[in-house]
Amino acid sequence: MKPAGFVLTFVSVTAAMVFFRAQTVSSALDLAKGVFGLNGVALRHGAQAIAETYGTDIQKTAMWIAILLFIALVCPNTLQILAPL
Secondary structure, three states: OHHHHHHHHHHHHHHHHHHHHOOOHHHHHHHHHHHOOOOOOOOOHHHHHHHHHHOOOHHHHHHHHHHHHHHHHOOOOHHHHHOOO
16 A cells, blocks of 8 residues: 555645646646646757757666666665664
8 A cells, every 4th residue: 555655645746736836727737738748748959959969768767767766765864874873
């Protein structure tokens, strides 16, 4: 149940941030559609130029995401490390 609670909390907070930051409900819905890719997927001009210059390596990016996600979710934070002192 713990992973399901984490995902539910993350999705709820993210959705709330979209609707509370938007000036109108219409703009919030447009942003929500964009988050889920309903407006299409494209890189900004600057990001596209960087991708063309340096290339995109999906496997390397996925590996970095997995490593950093492991560090963020599994490794102890500073409060946990310093608590025994």
